[in-house]
Amino acid sequence: MIAAVRVRGDVDVSHKVSRTLQDLNLEKKNSCVVFEDTESVRGMLKVGKDYIAYGEISEDTVEKLSERNGEEVKSGNVINLSPPSGGYRDTKRQVQQGGALGKRENMDELVQKMV
16 A cells, blocks of 8 residues: 655645645645555656655554544545654655655655654
């Protein structure tokens, strides 16, 4: 499964990106949505990569999200999380450049800091 977390807000977002984030149910900062891994979802995540952090998560993390939400996590359901303890590294740069945005290899770490 893939988790996506909205990192940045709505200011100066292009219409295409804004619409894509709405389609992903990522309308508020620090909200998290879990998706099944499909090509269409990956395409939408790439469009919103400058405003979200995303990556594959383990079953342990899905269970922690279920506990936080109080019910089973299904694909597309929104889970409102707290900001990560210790904060984001940089909300204007990609992960490869030392920031918090884009595709992450260690998405479990970020989500567990927010639960």
